Amino acid sequence: MTMTFEHTTSSQRVLFGAGKAAANLAAEVQRLEATRVMAIASESERHLADRVCRDTDIAVWFDDVVQHVPVETAEAARAAAAAHDVDLLVCLGGGSTTGLAKAVALTTGIPIVAVPTTYAGSEATNVWGLTEARTKTTGVDDRVLPATVIYDATLTVSLPVGLSVASGLNGLAHCVDSLWAPKADPINQALALEGARALALALPVVAADPTGLAGREQALYGCYLAAVAFASAGSGLHHKICHVLGGTFDLPHASTHATVLPHVLALNAPAVPELAGRLAAALGRPAADAEEPAAAAVAALGRLYETLSAPSRLADLGFAEADIPEAAARVLKAAPAANPVPVTEADVTALLTDALTGAPPVPAAR
């Protein structure tokens, strides 16, 4: 079989090491010759940020972090950066915090050093997102890709188990959606499957031993690969659905991804059996003899969800049956033409209905 594809590898420096974030940040600020640093961290992340910035001069702190980056918040952060003549953005926190730094970088070109404390993976992508008038807009721009990412598993031990599970499954969603996203290719599929393997091993360890560093490090490694794969492959159907649910209905990002993922897998996997088989193996449950690969992949994910007591009902997150028609219409407009199966209104309505109520995902008959 021949292989023809085009793949771009983004340039980014990654510093990985438990307990090393403060030293790595101080060295990185020096290497980048920055003298006016703006640190972005929400109030609840400030205790972690203070630890990481202890050896770094901070010109200005910005703590008004809001999920999905409302444009007004982005404008306020840009104004603070301009007022303090900032030459480096350091964001310390989850994807919302990274997203705010990206909004500043988008219009100013100021470089970012990201210190992530969740598994959202935004730090490894050149994707930005802004929300205005109930609509989340995303775009791709290399100016928002952090120059450096500093991973330190000790910063994640305070992430509660429920959030760790949801955030880790957000990472896993990056892996799964990368298998069939518009720019999927063999390289990002390989990264995605290795990311899925690492996350499937790590998350049960994190859930059982949240303060242990072994599971936390594996989870950070997996979520980084997941995000690199996602950045390269682009947004597939899963991400389009979750952007609508987050931007229009203000649902919490990570739990929404976790809840929707099994249903998108059940819809798409039967049309990509080879990838479904590799995913099932990566998740630790290869297809048995004569078992359909799609059924094996859905079962493997289901087993992981059961172990993790993962979120499974959009109804628990603030979504209602009455929201389905508007959500379905918005998803249909955004659905990628290259999805493995054509996306119909009936499919999206059924998918959202199942995700609303927590109905078990069943691979679509093909």
Ligand code: NAD
């Ligand atoms: P988040 O950043 O909103 O964090 C969730 C909560 O966890 C917050 O209250 C935060 O203060 C808290 N928290 C973070 N780290 C903690 C820690 N170590 N200990 C205790 N509490 C901690 O949630 P998220 O899921 O990380 O990020 C979601 C946002 O990121 C969304 O807006 C999403 O669109 C965006 N995102 C963007 C990309 C991208 O490529 N652009 C990728 C993934 C996510």
